[in-house]
Amino acid sequence: MSKQPSSMCPAFGAVRNLLRMEDAVPIVISSGDGCLYGHTFVAHFYVANRPIRSPGVSSEIWAKGSMFDELRAMVHDIAEKHSPAIIPICSLCVSDTVGLPFDLLPKQVGATEVIYVPLPAYSVHTHARAKDIVVDSLVWRLPPQRKQRSGVNLIGEIFPSDPIVLDGVLRRIGSHVNTTVPGPRWADYVAMVDGALNAPLHPFYSESVKRMKMKQGLPFVEGAPVGIAGTEKWIVDVGAALALDETRVRMVAREEKARVEAAISEYPLDGLTVMVAGYEGHEFLLVRLLLEAGAKVPFLSTAVNANPLAREEEAWLAAHGCTVLYGANFDDEIGALTNHPYDLVIGTTPLCAHAKELGIPSIYYTNAIATRSLMLAEGATAVLQLVTQTHRAKERYDKVARFFADDEDAPARTYTSWAAPAIDLTTHLQANGAL
Amino acid sequence: MAVGVRPSVKPSELPSDVVNTPIRKQVTDLDHGGGDTGAMQAFASLRDVNVVLDGPVGCHVMPAVAVINYTDSIPYLQNVTCSELSENEVTITGTLPALKEKVARASVEGRQVIIVSTPVSELIGGAWTTIDEDVKGSALFFDAHALDDDEWKARDRALLFLWEHRAHFVRPADAPAVPKTKPRVHLIGPTYGCFNSYSDLAEIERLIRGIGADVGLVYPFKAASWETADLADGDALVVLYKEFGISLAREVGLPVFHAPFGLEETTTFLRGLGETLGLREQAAAFIAAEKKSTLAAWKDIWNSTHSDFFANAPIAIVAPPTYKDGLERYLGGELGLPIAFSAYRTGPESAPSDAVRAALADASPSPMLVLGSINERMIVAQERMPSRFMQVSFPGAVVRRATGTPFVGYAGAVWLLQVVCETLFDVLFANLPTSKAPPVRADVTTRQILSAAPQAQTDTGKGQNAVVTWTDEAKAQAERVTKRVPFFVRVSVNKKLRAESEKLARERRTDVDLAIVDEITARFSP
Numbered sequence A: 001m002s003k004q005p006s007s008m009c010p011a012f013g014a015v016r017n018l019l020r021m022e023d024a025v026p027i028v029i030s031s032g033d034g035c036l037y038g039h040t041f042v043a044h045f046y047v048a049n050r051p052i053r054s055p056g057v058s059s060e061i062w063a064k065g066s067m068f069d070e071l072r073a074m075v076h077d078i079a080e081k082h083s084p085a086i087i088p089i090c091s092l093c094v095s096d097t098v099g100l101p102f103d104l105l106p107k108q109v110g111a112t113e114v115i116y117v118p119l120p121a122y123s124v125h126t127h128a129r130a131k132d133i134v135v136d137s138l139v140w141r142l143p144p145q146r147k148q149r150s151g152v153n154l155i156g157e158i159f160p161s162d163p164i165v166l167d168g169v170l171r172r173i174g175s176h177v178n179t180t181v182p183g184p185r186w187a188d189y190v191a192m193v194d195g196a197l198n199a200p201l202h203p204f205y206s207e208s209v210k211r212m213k214m215k216q217g218l219p220f221v222e223g224a225p226v227g228i229a230g231t232e233k234w235i236v237d238v239g240a241a242l243a244l245d246e247t248r249v250r251m252v253a254r255e256e257k258a259r260v261e262a263a264i265s266e267y268p269l270d271g272l273t274v275m276v277a278g279y280e281g282h283e284f285l286l287v288r289l290l291l292e293a294g295a296k297v298p299f300l301s302t303a304v305n306a307n308p309l310a311r312e313e314e315a316w317l318a319a320h321g322c323t324v325l326y327g328a329n330f331d332d333e334i335g336a337l338t339n340h341p342y343d344l345v346i347g348t349t350p351l352c353a354h355a356k357e358l359g360i361p362s363i364y365y366t367n368a369i370a371t372r373s374l375m376l377a378e379g380a381t382a383v384l385q386l387v388t389q390t391h392r393a394k395e396r397y398d399k400v401a402r403f404f405a406d407d408e409d410a411p412a413r414t415y416t417s418w419a420a421p422a423i424d425l426t427t428h429l430q431a432n433g434a435l
Numbered sequence B: 001m002a003v004g005v006r007p008s009v010k011p012s013e014l015p016s017d018v019v020n021t022p023i024r025k026q027v028t029d030l031d032h033g034g035g036d037t038g039a040m041q042a043f044a045s046l047r048d049v050n051v052v053l054d055g056p057v058g059c060h061v062m063p064a065v066a067v068i069n070y071t072d073s074i075p076y077l078q079n080v081t082c083s084e085l086s087e088n089e090v091t092i093t094g095t096l097p098a099l100k101e102k103v104a105r106a107s108v109e110g111r112q113v114i115i116v117s118t119p120v121s122e123l124i125g126g127a128w129t130t131i132d133e134d135v136k137g138s139a140l141f142f143d144a145h146a147l148d149d150d151e152w153k154a155r156d157r158a159l160l161f162l163w164e165h166r167a168h169f170v171r172p173a174d175a176p177a178v179p180k181t182k183p184r185v186h187l188i189g190p191t192y193g194c195f196n197s198y199s200d201l202a203e204i205e206r207l208i209r210g211i212g213a214d215v216g217l218v219y220p221f222k223a224a225s226w227e228t229a230d231l232a233d234g235d236a237l238v239v240l241y242k243e244f245g246i247s248l249a250r251e252v253g254l255p256v257f258h259a260p261f262g263l264e265e266t267t268t269f270l271r272g273l274g275e276t277l278g279l280r281e282q283a284a285a286f287i288a289a290e291k292k293s294t295l296a297a298w299k300d301i302w303n304s305t306h307s308d309f310f311a312n313a314p315i316a317i318v319a320p321p322t323y324k325d326g327l328e329r330y331l332g333g334e335l336g337l338p339i340a341f342s343a344y345r346t347g348p349e350s351a352p353s354d355a356v357r358a359a360l361a362d363a364s365p366s367p368m369l370v371l372g373s374i375n376e377r378m379i380v381a382q383e384r385m386p387s388r389f390m391q392v393s394f395p396g397a398v399v400r401r402a403t404g405t406p407f408v409g410y411a412g413a414v415w416l417l418q419v420v421c422e423t424l425f426d427v428l429f430a431n432l433p434t435s436k437a438p439p440v441r442a443d444v445t446t447r448q449i450l451s452a453a454p455q456a457q458t459d460t461g462k463g464q465n466a467v468v469t470w471t472d473e474a475k476a477q478a479e480r481v482t483k484r485v486p487f488f489v490r491v492s493v494n495k496k497l498r499a500e501s502e503k504l505a506r507e508r509r510t511d512v513d514l515a516i517v518d519e520i521t522a523r524f525s526p
Helices: A011-021 A034-044 A059-064 A067-080 A093-096 A128-138 A162-173 A187-192 A204-215 A228-241 A245-264 A284-292 A307-318 A329-340 A349-357 A364-371 A378-394 A394-404 A426-433 B033-046 B055-069 B087-093 B097-107 B119-123 B151-164 B197-210 B225-232 B246-254 B262-277 B280-292 B296-303 B305-312 B321-334 B353-364 B373-380 B409-431 B446-452 B474-483 B487-508 B514-524
Strands: A028-029 A053-055 A086-091 A110-118 A152-155 A179-180 A198-199 A274-278 A299-301 A322-325 A342-348 A362-364 B026-028 B049-054 B079-080 B111-117 B140-142 B182-190 B213-217 B235-240 B256-258 B317-318 B339-344 B368-371 B388-391
Touching: A011 A034, A011 A086, A011 B055, A028 A067, A028 B197, A034 B033, A034 B055, A034 B151, A053 A067, A067 A110, A067 A198, A086 A128, A093 B119, A110 A128, A128 A179, A128 A187, A128 A198, A128 A204, A152 A162, A152 A245, A162 A179, A162 A245, A162 A378, A179 A187, A179 B213, A187 B514, A198 A228, A204 A307, A228 A245, A228 A284, A245 A378, A274 A284, A274 A329, A274 A364, A284 A299, A284 A307, A284 A378, A299 A329, A307 A322, A329 A349, A342 A349, A342 A364, A342 A378, A349 A362, A349 A394, A349 B055, A362 A364, A362 A378, A364 A378, A394 B151, B026 B321, B033 B049, B033 B055, B033 B111, B033 B151, B049 B055, B049 B097, B055 B079, B079 B097, B087 B097, B097 B111, B140 B151, B151 B246, B182 B197, B182 B246, B197 B262, B197 B409, B213 B225, B225 B246, B235 B246, B235 B262, B256 B262, B262 B280, B262 B321, B262 B409, B280 B296, B296 B305, B296 B409, B305 B409, B305 B487, B317 B321, B317 B353, B317 B373, B321 B339, B321 B409, B339 B353, B353 B373, B368 B373, B373 B388, B388 B409, B474 B514, B487 B514
Parallel strands: A028 A053, A028 A086, A086 A110, A152 A179, A152 A198, A274 A299, A274 A342, A299 A322, A342 A362, B049 B079, B049 B111, B111 B140, B182 B213, B182 B235, B235 B256, B317 B339, B317 B368, B368 B388
Antiparallel strands: A053 B026
8 A cells, every 4th residue: 555665764774874883873763662672773773772862852852953953962962972983864754844954964973974874765766765864964075186186986885895806806907996985994995086987886876876966076987897798898898998908808708607607507596486666776776697697587576766877777677578667556466465376585574474375485575685695606696595595495495385375276366276377467567657 | 834733742741651752852763653653553563554654755665665574574564654745845835635646545445544643744844734525524633742752651541542543444244153151351452573472462362361351452453444443341451561462452441461471470460360360279270280281391491400500690681661671570570680780661661772882891791691682782792792692682684483482471471481591501612712723733742842941941931831911911821711600600701711812922022912812812812
């Protein structure tokens, strides 16, 4: 029953990346205790065992406006006591609606940068967008690009060892990884002024990319070294953008492509139909791998909104039989699920819960997929292995679904009780106005 | 934009004596949910209710998808939706049109819709004040005081609200009448989001049935909205928690009992309930039978050497009032475990994070067992305390759905006793010498040792067998470290600390100094 994308509180995408920074002490101006309690729960589960600080809020505090003084005192306290590199001020729904005079906060206290990060969840809409806002807010604070520059700035949350592997590839074509953001330290962001090329690896950093283009004057390469075609294209594009030796670039690109091909051939997914629903932006790349491994992915349901960075990726997916549904919502996903016997579902918690009711093997995106690499041959192996293993356990899922059905021998709807696909998926989605 | 603020309410005018956790100027690691969360958890527990949260998507996903998955291990609450406010509603139209649509969709035959405000809708002047009849229909509005009330107070107010609206709920025509053959006890609490409630509820139900009474309503957890009025049709009430439910219980007007912790309280509870229900003899017979069944384990453990450690095994408890007080009375009062430190983390007397941190870190000896939420778990880890941790409160991801981990009643007394003993053994194991390396080889003969020892001089000018000198600082630090661990493993810890420190000093050809002690301590810290 949802017209909006099925997303976690969007602000969490930002809070998560900021809390992970070792030399940042974020202040989360909560909308109330319920809001802060939720963020505390998920932050301590997904992010770090670090304190989450907020000024206290109540209707009286908002009415008196005393919160801003408290916030200012907090900023000075933290700066004096811990002297972190940055204090990001995460302003959530209520504080952003009230409209606090954030301009009156100091930009710097001693060596500490104080950076306002606007996150009214009702207009941010997605996790991905919130991550974009963090990168944008932090990068906007940087000095101009230095004259002497080299290497690639990777933009996007990737697996910890991805930059090391990518660096290896880039060195073979005559470049290197300069820095990766979001990173664990402020210095990772500051280092961007030394880079010669920006590579947004996920198709949602559109706002930060737009403003970087205004400010930095660097070339950009879109897409990521994921899958067979993607890997080759990315390496070639980076080579061209940095005017590297073409022969060498082509050779390395071919080698890496062959490695990915070999990795993918280990996991033939021919004949499997997979439903993918994500909200991280990451899902575009996952579908690429699944398609190249032979799976059918009739559509990609994503909370991310249509944006210029995603256009190329979308075209590639469309050419391979996958329609991208932007700003997709839970209702459509459930509708599609209950009318089609998928072999595997990769999606949000509620969607996976429904899939498991039906005895369909399913993987919660955030916990299992987003914690793996997707890049190059190593990434392809990591993801396809999980997909294959999960699908192989289908009997187990089916058994449980049957056990809990009203009639174990004739379950109303489980994966194995289905006959041939009753409804064409796209027909259903069209009927719902989703296509 | 005008900020909507309710006129100040004096405590004496409040509908209950359930008091909020104080609102502090600064908050580090919050330990309680807000009014919208608590109210939603209470209403959504009713099996025929659909809750519509009047707020943006995050106000729905956080409590009803993310948090519920880590408190109740439920993928998400299917009977909760939200009005999904976006910029349009916040800045232009207000929440009414979005709410209308959601209420219409939630108003399914046989479902009672309850709308709950959130901080955002309260701030922008939510629709509940101006709601028109066509939206309202049969839906009810609950002002969650989301900006001001904590989850406990909200639950209390929500349950009272249901009672006040009991005439509004429609009993289905086909609802069977339940004939009353035995005295009937209704339970108030739990709702979703109450720590360990599945086990505690199961134990209280077992006790009530044990003395020959019927468990009537488990309200709201196993009830429907239309059953609210049936609360009056009982002989006694058990209010599971101090934090909420008492306001409803007072309105219902039946004799009230609270969930008991430990042997003594449970016995008093059973006798009292038996007396009230006219089941005195059955209660006595049940207590006698329990001594030979459920409590046989308790007696055996108590009579074992296990209990000899108790007086030297300090614990710390940080939890909301019901659990903090209950655990303190049982573990401290009945079992005799010294309480190194205890504090409320929610409620009117709650202790702020930094005070808890200081008290836990400074305690000497460190508590053997720290009972708390993830906040305390972090403190134990960050301060490198030698303590074991057990979760007894939210927040913190935990699965407590099996009904075999009760804290209350006789079964709870046995389970907690078992946990304490297991922790003792765990600490003991962690501090006993252990090595996966093979025994050290003898490279020289005894004769060689004897002939070499007195003459050989090291760089420090001492003979090889000379005692390694400890600096004063190192000695003080070693003493401090040793005192932090529970008494019964101090011997092992001290032995290990000395042996390892001196080994390192010999290798480095120095005295044992502070740096070495710290290095060795760090190596052994959990």
